[in-house]
Amino acid sequence: MNKNMDELTYRPIGIIHTGFRDKKVAPIQGVFAKDAKGEVEVFPEYADGLRDIEVFSHVILIYHFHLSDGYSLISKPFLKDEQHGIFSIRHFKRPNPIGLSVVKLKEVRGNILEICEVDIIDGTPLLDIKPFVPQFDHRDNARSGWLNSLEYEGESGKHRSE
Amino acid sequence: MNKNMDELTYRPIGIIHTGFRDKKVAPIQGVFAKDAKGEVEVFPEYADGLRDIEVFSHVILIYHFHLSDGYSLISKPFLKDEQHGIFSIRHFKRPNPIGLSVVKLKEVRGNILEICEVDIIDGTPLLDIKPFVPQFDHRDNARSGWLNSLEYEGESGKHRSE
Numbered sequence: 001m002n003k004n005m006d007e008l009t010y011r012p013i014g015i016i017h018t019g020f021r022d023k024k025v026a027p028i029q030g031v032f033a034k035d036a037k038g039e040v041e042v043f044p045e046y047a048d049g050l051r052d053i054e055v056f057s058h059v060i061l062i063y064h065f066h067l068s069d070g071y072s073l074i075s076k077p078f079l080k081d082e083q084h085g086i087f088s089i090r091h092f093k094r095p096n097p098i099g100l101s102v103v104k105l106k107e108v109r110g111n112i113l114e115i116c117e118v119d120i121i122d123g124t125p126l127l128d129i130k131p132f133v134p135q136f137d138h139r140d141n142a143r144s145g146w147l148n149s150l151e152y153e154g155e156s157g158k159h160r161s162e
Numbered sequence: 163m164n165k166n167m168d169e170l171t172y173r174p175i176g177i178i179h180t181g182f183r184d185k186k187v188a189p190i191q192g193v194f195a196k197d198a199k200g201e202v203e204v205f206p207e208y209a210d211g212l213r214d215i216e217v218f219s220h221v222i223l224i225y226h227f228h229l230s231d232g233y234s235l236i237s238k239p240f241l242k243d244e245q246h247g248i249f250s251i252r253h254f255k256r257p258n259p260i261g262l263s264v265v266k267l268k269e270v271r272g273n274i275l276e277i278c279e280v281d282i283i284d285g286t287p288l289l290d291i292k293p294f295v296p297q298f299d300h301r302d303n304a305r306s307g308w309l310n311s312l313e314y315e316g317e318s319g320k321h322r323s324e
Contacts, residue, residue, distance in 0.1 A: 007171045008226050008287065010258040042249075046257055049235040051247030058304045059249075062224070062260055064170050073211040085213030087204075087221075087291040090298070095208055096172040096289045098224055100262070102299060125170065127258045129249040134304045136252070137264055142220045142296045 012125035013049075014042040014111075016063060020121050027119040038103070038118035040126060047111035050129075054108045058132035059115075064125045065097035099124070102132050174287035175211075176204040176273075178225060182283050189281040200265070202275040202288060209273035212291075216270045220294035221277075226287045227259035261286070264294055 018038035020026035027036055040061065042050060053059065070093065076082065077089040086094050099120070107114040113129075180200035182188035189198055202223065204212060215221065232255065238244065239251040248256055261282070269276040275291075 007173055008289070009169045009171050010260070011169055013257050046235065046249075049248040049257070050250070051236060051245075052250040053247060056250070056304075058301050060262065062258075062262065073208065074213060083213075085215060086211040087208075088212070088214040088218065088293050090292055090295070094290055095175050095211070096224075098172070098260075098290050100222065100224065100292060102301060104301075127170070128256055128260050130252055130262060131250050132301065132304055133252070134301070137299065139220050139264060139266075139294065139296070142218075142294055 010127055012043075012064070012127065013046045013129075014040060014126040016040055016061065016118075016120050016122075016124040016126055018118050018120055018122045018124075020118075022067070022121060026121050035116065036118045037106075037114070037116045038120065040113040040115055040129070042111045042113070042126070042129070044111055050108065050111065050113070053105070053113070053129070053131065056105055056131045056133075058102050059105050059113070060130040060132050060137075061099075061101050061103055061115075061120070061126060062128040062130070063099045063101075063120065064127060065092040065094070065099050066123065066125055067121060068092045068094070068097035071095045071097070098127070102137075172289055174205075174226070174289065175208045175291075176202060176288040178202055178223065178280075178282050178284075178286040178288055180280050180282055180284045180286075182280075184229070184283060188283050197278065198280045199268075199276070199278045200280040200282060202277055202291070204273045204275070204288070204291070206273055212270060212273065212275070215267070215275070215291070215293065218267055218293045218295075220264050221267050221275070222292040222294050222299075223261075223263050223265055223277075223282070223288060224290040224292070225261045225263075225282065226289060227254040227256070227261050228285065228287055229283060230254045230256070230259035233257045233259070260289070264299075 072093045075091045103115040104117045234255045265277040266279045
């Protein structure tokens with residue numbers, strides 16, 4: 001068996017602290033929760049890797065959905081009642097429970113990043129931080145499929161009931 | 163010891179096939195390589211999770227940098243000579259060698275996604291696919307730090323030498 005098929009093992013580089021104790025209270029996406037604050041605690045042995053991160057307004061956090069218990073290949077997105085394939089939605093019940101959030105970087109203090117626009121549950125293990133680079137990560141012509149039909153109401157994660 | 167501090171184990175859900183045999187020939191970022199094509203092979207047991215993905219114009223691939231050998235907390239980005247913390251750049255020598263690319267989705271045939279705007283090395287193990295959702299993933303006011311000073315020349319990954 002090819003070694004690429006083997007298990008891949010990672011180790012958390014930090015912990016994400018927020019006010020959201022569980023999935024029921026966390027915002028659906030951080031962009032709808034401008035005031036939702038949090039702290040990224042990078043373990044001291046990795047703190048040197050944060051050098052110059054303060055020049056970015058936003059960072060991408062990659063983390064482990066630690067409360068996810070198993071996966072489902074077909075599931076409902078948070079904002080809709082229709083079922084879709086798990087790779088077509090952002091639900092946490094994924095074969096590899098890896099989460100991705102773009103958050104706003106407010107301040108860096110040593111190994112702590114103060115962030116906002118956070119949709120992450122308290123205690124989430126952090127796997128990686130990447131700078132958010134509009135030149136790399138924006139796609140002006142992107143179509144978002146079924147999500148185009150959503151009518152968002154404000155910034156609190158509320159949505160039109162259907 | 164808290165279980166969050168433990169090792170986290172994932173298993174590839176597929177393989178990314180491209181024409182790039184190694185790091186020297188792969189584009190620096192897919193957005194600079196509009197014509198670079200590739201195929202995402204999702205293993206058959208996960209293919210049901212692709213349902214409805216064809217309505218998205220772009221997807222986010224999360225993958226394992228399988229050629230990365232160890233990490234460096236301070237490194238040079240691909241486009242510059244100055245050193246930065248690894249979490250301020252997109253280099254592959256990360257504590258957890260997890261890669262992230264936004265690619266354009268051209269066609270879906272069963273468990274195969276035909277993609278372009280690809281910057282990924284052939285044979286890369288795939289960890290997750292997420293829909294690229296402009297409402298979630300764009301940040302109109304994002305500043306990209308030291309990258310603002312780059313002057314890109316066309317779409318081929320060439321850059322101003324400094």
